[in-house]
Amino acid sequence: MKTKQWSKLAGILFTTGTIGLTISPVYADDITGNDNNGVVEINNDLNSDYVCGYKIIDGNAINGKVVISGNTMIRTSSIYGGYSDSGDSINNEINISGGDFGVDYISGGGSNSGDSINNKVNIFGGNFVQGFIAGGESNSRDSINNKVNIFNGDFEVGDIYGGRSDSGNSINNKVNIFGGNISNSIYGGYSDSGDSRINFKGDI
Numbered sequence: 001m002k003t004k005q006w007s008k009l010a011g012i013l014f015t016t017g018t019i020g021l022t023i024s025p026v027y028a029d030d031i032t033g034n035d036n037n038g039v040v041e042i043n044n045d046l047n048s049d050y051v052c053g054y055k056i057i058d059g060n061a062i063n064g065k066v067v068i069s070g071n072t073m074i075r076t077s078s079i080y081g082g083y084s085d086s087g088d089s090i091n092n093e094i095n096i097s098g099g100d101f102g103v104d105y106i107s108g109g110g111s112n113s114g115d116s117i118n119n120k121v122n123i124f125g126g127n128f129v130q131g132f133i134a135g136g137e138s139n140s141r142d143s144i145n146n147k148v149n150i151f152n153g154d155f156e157v158g159d160i161y162g163g164r165s166d167s168g169n170s171i172n173n174k175v176n177i178f179g180g181n182i183s184n185s186i187y188g189g190y191s192d193s194g195d196s197r198i199n200f201k202g203d204i
Contacts (some may be wrong), residue, residue: 038064038082046075053082053092057157060087061109068126071099078105081119088114089136094155104131108146111138114165120147123180132158135173141167143189153180164190 031051033040038054054064064082067072082092089109096106106128109119116136122131133155136146143163150160160182163173170189177186 001013001096009108015034027063028070033064033066034189038062039067040065041067041069042072042074043068043070047075048099049076050078050080050100052078052083053074053094054082055080056083056087056176058087060114061089061111062091064092064109066094067096068099070099072099073102075102076100076105077103079103080110081108081121082106083110084114086114087111088141089116089138092119092136094121095124096122096126099144101128103128104132105134106131107134107137108148110134111141114138115142116143116146116165117169119144119163120149122149123151123153124154127154128157130157132161134161135166135175136163137161137170138165140167141165143170143191144172148175150180150182151174151178154170155180155182155184157183158189159190161186162188166192173183 011201030049032055040053053066054061061082066079066081081094082089085135086133086181089111094108102192108121109116112139116138119136121135135148143165146172148162162175170191173189175186175188
């Protein structure tokens with residue numbers, strides 16, 4: 001997995017709607033919802049460095065949210081509902097109802113050195129042409145109770161994970177498939193070097 005770069009928060013261009021932070025059809029380096037209660041809403045084309053509902057370096061990333069709708073073209077390195085560099089990532093989510101995605105990572109919640117717990121990605125439609133999708137992920141700690149729900153969409157991406165960890169454990173993560181066209185591998189949970197147990201994948 002590529003090393004995530006979260007070092008800069010510059011060039012943020014956005015307009016604020018009545019609900020959430022709505023991205024206009026402009027181009028920005030980095031986009032977060034930190035100044036908008038951890039919420040980012042995107043309904044126009046976007047080309048950015050990364051998108052994150054709530055991002056924090058020291059501390060826990062909790063209740064971040066990214067909502068993407070419409071026939072948008074999304075080109076960015078990563079989309080996270082929430083991300084913490086040194087703390088836990090808890091109860092973050094991404095909801096996608098359409099668009100064309102050229103994204104390296106789509107993850108409900110991620111952490112570099114903390115746990116990833118109770119994060120989720122809900123996909124109701126869209127075309128996904130690269131990268132991987134995970135409900136939650138941790139580089140060095142555990143991934144627990146994360147979930148990906150797929151209701152529709154076309155997936156030509158890498159793998160889909162309910163939860164994954166590079167060096168920690170992957171426990172009780174799920175991928176629920178209700179529809180869509182999927183041509184890639186699916187893992188309820190995955191760990192490179194830790195335990196992977198009580199994970200689920202399948203059609204429901």
